Amino acid sequence: MALVKIALGIDLGGTKTAFGLVDAAGQVIDRHEIPTQASAGGEKLARHTAAGAAVLIERARSRNLQVVGIGIGSAGVIGAQGQVITAANVIKGWSGVPLAGIVREETGLPTFAMNDVHAHALGEDWLGAGAGAETSLMVAFGTGVGGGMIIGGQVMKGAHYLAGHVGHFSSPYAQGVPCTCGGEGHLEAVAAGPAIYQRYLKLGGEQSSPDTKDVALRARNGDRLAIEAIEYAARAAGLALGDLANILDPHVLVVSGGVANLGDLWWPIVEAEFKKAALGHAKETVIRRAQLGADAPLLGAVTVIPDFVRK
Known part of the structure; x- marks a missing residue:
């Protein structure tokens, strides 16, 4: 049986990080949540996030689902390569962390990152109040x-x-x-x-x-x-x-x-x-x-994965 392609959306906030497996039509079919280790230091937090992602990636594999990419909405100003340019002090040592690069390295999957509110706006534009x-x-x-x-x-x-x-x-x-x-x-x-x-x-x-x-x-x-x-x-x-x-x-x-x-x-x-x-x-x-609540940043984050979203 052919694998069904899905994506993994991540909403990385100051206190908690939410994960969701999202299909191409925008349905969140599985979820996971972990505390954000905001005081652990930037690179440790990025690897902790990757470990949280691995939980849903493994669940997907067990259900014959193929995760084709990861989209992250994160606190901070996020650059073109998914790196944290600057960030408020709520997350220790976050500025300068190559967030997308670390998660890509840890999971082996194409990974993209953006500002969390940008992700929220994209989600509402795709399937919510801005559709x-x-x-x-x-x-x-x-x-x-x-x-x-x-x-x-x-x-x-x-x-x-x-x-x-x-x-x-x-x-x-x-x-x-x-x-x-x-x-x-x-x-x-x-x-x-x-x-x-x-x-x-x-x-x-x-x-x-x-x-x-x-x-x-x-x-x-x-x-x-x-x-x-x-x-x-x-x-x-x-x-x-x-x-x-x-x-x-x-x-x-x-x-x-x-x-x-x-x-x-x-x-x-x-x-x-x-x-x-x-x-x-x-x-x-x-x-x-806004219509999508906490799902908006998860949905918006996966819209930047090339050739994934069906609109």
Whole structure:
């Protein structure tokens, strides 16, 4: 019996790494997950990731499935050869690691790597909220704020592979606020999940509150300061989306990330601020919630494996 060809997608984050066997139609047919050894050092982490991949590769072989390649979505700025150019300090020693090369060496399979949010955007463009659109812009509001512009099925990377770092342009809502990148005044500093939590505490909210999820719960129970913290982030997000629509004019704007799950505490304000900021026909830009959840980066990562994806 002929082997069925599949691919292995990997979503490498700061705390966990997810693996999925993906068929050419975009079905995730098997999964695996391991803790990310973020403090182990870059090369050790890359080899640890390869070991996690080997688990699913062996499972595939036992089911008469042939893994034809590996696609990785990883935290950091990822270069053309799948190397980590720069990365935040959440993963120790990650900058400069030849990620794709190490996984290729350990598994013997063609391996490709890209930024994790780029992978997320490609997944939504293939089978999610951006499917069928000539161009789509995905913006993710989560632990950080990132994005990816898709044009004709290809992610825009830019001259220095920095395209999509939409969390790091200036926001009037963030003047003087330190950002995780070391700068200040950036969108991420006020619109990301941790920023909502920090603003709640700064406003004088309950200091025993542990995280943003708790702030959201308090907002739903009528806590005025929690509501104010979320609304502030939503106004910053809506303005930013309007500005991005003016600059990039995508056919579809896809919004993703855990902050978007705040629902009616967040969305109506984002949409109202978007309408205020967008110019002319940009106000008509279709805005959609991301549809694929945690599968999006797994699916997007395998789209760069040559001649694999069926669209």
